[in-house]
Amino acid sequence: MVEHAKHAELSKTLHDCMxxxxxxxxxxxxxxDVKMMAECIRLDRECADMCAYLAQAIERNSPFVSQLAKVCAEICEACGNECKQHDHDHCQKCAEACLKCAEACRQVA
Structure with a gap:
């Protein structure tokens, strides 16, 4: 089975997280207070980039999907945990998407 077909649900979850x-x-x-949000901003960027990269790796049938998924899960979890600490609606929604994505990545890793 072609990887990107097998990982269709993960691809959608990665996109939603990104x-x-x-x-x-x-x-x-x-x-x-942008300074207070600095770590959140940094992790948002890391997470979005990693999700996009993993989605591309899946699309091209990379042999490294499971390794990349492991790293992506760690980044998504870090971002989700950071966002969870902020009361802003956008942070709470992001935390939810990140933690869901981390779980989906772990199932592939």
Whole structure:
């Protein structure tokens, strides 16, 4: 079976997480206390990039999907845990997407 067909659900979850992280990143930059949001912003960027990369790896049938999924799970979890600490709606939605994505990645790793 072709990898990207086998991982269709993960690809959707990765995309949803990337979108949530990009939205959170943008919204955090508009917060009054941007300095307080620095770690959230940094992790949003890392997470969105890693999700996009893993999705591309799946699409091209990379032999490293399981290793990349392990790293992606760690980054998603770190981002989710950081976002969870902030009361902003965009952070809470991002945390939910990240933690769901981390779980999905672990099932492939």
């Amino acid at each position: 979108v949530a992280c990009n939205h959170c990143f943008d919204a955090c930059l508009k917060e009054d």
